[in-house]
Amino acid sequence: xxxxxxxxxxxxxxxxxxxxxxxxxxxxxxxxxxxxxxxxxxxxxxxxxxxxxxxxxxxxxxxxxxxxxxxxxxxxxxxxxxxxxxxxxxxxxxxxxxxxxxxxxxxxxxxxxxxxxxxxxxxxxxxxxxxxxxxxxxxxxxxxxxxxxxxxxxxxxxxxxxxxxxxxxxxxxxxxxxxxxxxxxxxxxxxxxxxxxxxxxxxxxxxxxxxxxxxxxxxxxxxxxxxxxxxxxxxxxxxxxxxxxxxxxxxxxxxxxxxxxxxxxxxxxxxxxxxxxxxxxxxxxxxxxxxxxxxxxxxxxxxxxxxxxxxxxxxxxxxxxxxxxxxxx
Numbered sequence: 270x271x272x273x274x275x276x277x278x279x280x281x282x283x284x285x286x287x288x289x290x291x292x293x294x295x296x297x298x299x300x301x302x303x304x305x306x307x308x309x310x311x312x313x314x315x316x317x318x319x320x321x322x323x324x325x326x327x328x329x330x331x332x333x334x335x336x337x338x339x340x341x342x343x344x345x346x347x348x349x350x351x352x353x354x355x356x357x358x359x360x361x362x363x364x365x366x367x368x369x370x371x372x373x374x375x376x377x378x379x380x381x382x383x384x385x386x387x388x389x390x391x392x393x394x395x396x397x398x399x400x401x402x403x404x405x406x407x408x409x410x411x412x413x414x415x416x417x418x419x420x421x422x423x424x425x426x427x428x429x430x431x432x433x434x435x436x437x438x439x440x441x442x443x444x445x446x447x448x449x450x451x452x453x454x455x456x457x458x459x460x461x462x463x464x465x466x467x468x469x470x471x472x473x474x475x476x477x478x479x480x481x482x483x484x485x486x487x488x489x490x491x492x493x494x495x496x497x498x499x500x501x502x503x504x505x506x507x508x509x510x511x512x513x514x515x516x517x518x519x520x521x522x523x524x525x526x527x528x529x530x531x532x533x534x535x536x537x538x539x540x541x542x543x544x545x546x547x548x549x550x551x552x553x554x555x556x557x558x559x560x561x562x563x564x565x566x567x568x569x570x571x572x573x574x575x576x577x578x579x580x581x582x583x584x585x586x587x588x589x590x591x592x593x594x595x596x597x598x
Contacts, residue, residue, distance in 0.1 A: 276383035279330065280304045281375050283388025284468060285484040287458070289518060290363050293390055295337060296355040298465060298490060299348050299375045301328035306469065310429040318424045324466045327490055329353075336374045351490050353465075366394040366453075368482075391484045393456030396449045398549065398596075399518055400441075401511055403527040404461040406556050408437050409474065413462075413530045428473035434554070436584035438479050443588065443597045444524065445481040456518075457483030460510050462531070464488045486510040508536050515544055523547060524596070528554035529564040538567045541574050550577035550596065552587055 280303055286295035305323045329352025337344045337356050348354045354373070369390045377383040393399065405411035410432040412418035422431070445454040457480075463471065465487045472485065488506060515523060525540065525548060527533030534553055541548050551571055553564055568578040579590040591597040 276301070276330075276375070276377060278303050279375055279384040281335070281373050281384045281386030282465075282468070283371065283373050283386045284465070285472075286371065286388065286390040287456075287484040287514075287517065288360075288364065288390055288392055289395075290392075291360045292357075292517065293339070293360055293364065293392075294355070294357050294517065295371050295373065295388060295390055296353065297373060297386060297388060298352045299330040299333045299335060299354065299384070300352055301330050302326075304469075307427070307473070310427050310473075312427075312430060314425050317427050320427075321423060324470075325491060327352075327466065327492065329490060330375070334376045334380075336376055337371060338374075339371065353490070364390075364392050366392050368392075391456070391482075393518070393521075394449070394453040395520060396453060396455045397522060398444075398447055398449075398524060399456045399458070399514075399521040400444055400524050400526065401458045401460055401514055402441070402525075403533055404459055404471065405463060406528045406530045407526055407533075407554055408433060408441070408480070410434065428470045429477050431474055433478050434584060436588065440584045440588050440591070441481055442479070443591065447591075447597045454481060456521075457481045458486065458514050459483055460486045460507060460514075462488050462507060464491045466490055486514070507532070508539060511536065511540055512543070515540070515547060522549040524550045524552065526552040528556045529560040530556040534560075534564045534567040538571055541571050541576055545574065548576050550579070550594070552579045552581065552590075554587075555580055555582045 280300045281297060282304060283295060283297040288294055307320060331348055331350045331352060333348040335346050335348060335354045339360060340362060342361055344356050344358055346354050346356055370387055371390050372385055372387050374382045375384040405413045412422055447455055449455055468485060468487060525537045527537060537551050555561060564580060568580055572578050577594055579587055581587045
């Protein structure tokens, strides 16, 4: 392999992709500069602020040629304006359930390999249920609706010190084994308005707290001057990410988990309408009392469509609901 010196600092980041049997998806970014990784998870606030800001000083490489090799298949794509690339292909062999390594190369103008990155593709077992969960204020205390508190939390905490809601990990682990076993877990997908800038930190947070391993679908990369808009995206972006997952797994029924701090209830209601019979249950954490009445009304509409709903403040309530409805033992 020939590596170009012109792009000696270029980085290929490959995120957790997903697929089943033959249909696979892999995606990531190509950056001009080296990506930033944490060396430690100390509680030093200044170190955390510097690290966080560096995550937003990214230089995406637009219109770059990327190559993915899968067995005997060689695929090519081009990065978008923000350096994002995506491969969707049919494997020429049946892919077994589990996590599979994939490597993506960034090719320079001469067709030489300038940088390479590895990632994982998640192929779930063929189980009855699959789960799509929001992140901020659903599992991770983020204060998304309050700018000052949200930014203060981002600046002063790291993936090992960010607060998780009580019993949420317990609930998710039970859901991962709902009507199956620990050796054949139900798949989890984590969809968020947070940007890909925060991918490594989010991945470490989930790993550190023991959440079921899953694929992430996040929002477009932001630059440093957009930092104060982190976590803010339009309603349609999150909806499209959820729809992609539903379309990729036609055999499973889905449980949607979110909160009422922003748009989760209305997004999930749209999904119920668009995919009748596909959604088994909706779980919404009650974060904002001012949104309580509207949330109840939206969930009532979902119930009339035959969807189980749970509007809860604590995960003990959510676990009890899951047991009463037979979702978990």
